[in-house]
Amino acid sequence: xxxVLMILLQNNGRTxxxxxxxxxxxxxxLQSPIIYKIMIDTLGSIGGNxxxxxxxxxxxxxIDSVEFKAWLTLPNGQLNDENSFNDTLFKVIxxxxxxxxxxxxxxxxxxxxxxxxxxxxxxxxKWGMCGNVTLEVVKGSGPYNESVHFQSIFHGPNDTLxxxxxxxxxxxxxxLYNWNVAFSVSNCSxxxxxxxxxxxxxxxxxxISLNNVENVIVSNCKVFFKHxxxxxxxxxxxxxxxxxxxxxSTANGVKILNNQIVDGYSSIVVSTLNGGDIxxxxxxxxxxxxxxxxxxxxxxxxxxxIVGNEFTRLNRINYDGYKGILVGSSSNLLIEKNLFHNxxxxxxxxxxxxxxxxxxxPNVGKT
Numbered sequence: 001x002x003x004v005l006m007i008l009l010q011n012n013g014r015t016x017x018x019x020x021x022x023x024x025x026x027x028x029x030l031q032s033p034i035i036y037k038i039m040i041d042t043l044g045s046i047g048g049n050x051x052x053x054x055x056x057x058x059x060x061x062x063i064d065s066v067e068f069k070a071w072l073t074l075p076n077g078q079l080n081d082e083n084s085f086n087d088t089l090f091k092v093i094x095x096x097x098x099x100x101x102x103x104x105x106x107x108x109x110x111x112x113x114x115x116x117x118x119x120x121x122x123x124x125x126k127w128g129m130c131g132n133v134t135l136e137v138v139k140g141s142g143p144y145n146e147s148v149h150f151q152s153i154f155h156g157p158n159d160t161l162x163x164x165x166x167x168x169x170x171x172x173x174x175x176l177y178n179w180n181v182a183f184s185v186s187n188c189s190x191x192x193x194x195x196x197x198x199x200x201x202x203x204x205x206x207x208i209s210l211n212n213v214e215n216v217i218v219s220n221c222k223v224f225f226k227h228x229x230x231x232x233x234x235x236x237x238x239x240x241x242x243x244x245x246x247x248x249s250t251a252n253g254v255k256i257l258n259n260q261i262v263d264g265y266s267s268i269v270v271s272t273l274n275g276g277d278i279x280x281x282x283x284x285x286x287x288x289x290x291x292x293x294x295x296x297x298x299x300x301x302x303x304x305x306i307v308g309n310e311f312t313r314l315n316r317i318n319y320d321g322y323k324g325i326l327v328g329s330s331s332n333l334l335i336e337k338n339l340f341h342n343x344x345x346x347x348x349x350x351x352x353x354x355x356x357x358x359x360x361x362p363n364v365g366k367t
Contacts, residue, residue, distance in 0.1 A: 065094035098131035117148035128154030142168035165196025180205030236261035272300030
């Protein structure tokens with residue numbers, strides 16, 4: 001089925017419109033004009049001052065974008081329009097993404113193949129999705145030396161974006177002392193990231209950041225840090241308003257499953273520290289190794305489940321009072337079946353360790 005090009009007419013004048021001619025062009029090629037003869041009322045009227053008009057069916061090329069122009073003439077049969085400045089629309093348009101695409105840094109860019117994460121994210125951020133989209137990273141095609149940001153992707157309520165990393169590496173070498181975010185998802189829903197290895201340089205940063213998201217899954221990924229640092233702004237997977245990096249943030253229906261996070265100050269952080277609403281988060285089956293101070297830091301949030309994670313700390317000797325799971329001001333929390341072992345590095349003197357510490361958190365279940 002061919003896509004239909006539509007425009008929205010809006011009467012911003014003081015007179016009802018009973019007819020108007022809609023002219024259009026695609027890449028400067030004139031299209032057949034349409035004479036529209038359904039009355040459009042004025043602003044504030046019961047009938048409303050808008051009308052949607054189907055202009056034409058149009059078939060796009062696989063990766064084509066076109067210059068689309070539409071303009072109005074002869075409103076109510078009159079040559080003059082009292083507000084002619086808003087009679088013309090110009091847009092560069094193309095179809096939204098749909099189907100399966102590939103990421104291959106060693107290949108050639110084509111209709112279904114991208115050579116960088118950023119090329120793909122820029123495309124889908126701009127044009128959105130029409131149906132499910134899968135991006136599969138070709139095995140042996142990495143590493144990808146960049147940071148990637150998915151944000152505000154337009155899509156239907158049941159459309160899902162799935163990224164299959166196939167174990168390839170995304171490595172971000174950002175400024176040494178600045179916030180370095182290797183992979184971020186913000187203002188998005190229905191997003192799955194699976195089997196990607198993320199490494200991050202610098203002494204501050206986040207491997208995977210989720211902010212203002214709904215129904216997002218991060219699974220089977222690996223996050224590694226190139227520097228062993230004790231800076232608290234060094235986070236493996238972060239959800240929400242993380243220290244100074246994010247302000248008010250929301251998250252609902254996030255699942256962090258079967259990932260491996262090595263080094264960093266905090267391996268997983270869920271935070272409403274700077275305001276927000278985070279709920280219905282599942283953190284399950286993750287392997288958390290050599291964290292600096294906290295394996296999981298949960299600040300705020302409601303209905304968070306921390307289940308079946310494994311914590312080890314054989315190669316870090318710093319800090320007294322480090323925590324496996326640190327919780328503050330969270331409600332309706334379940335912590336169960338987590339394993340803590342090999343916490344003290346061989347040859348180091350004993351330091352105090354708390355497997356689970358909960359503060360100001362009503363309705364907590366621990367097993």
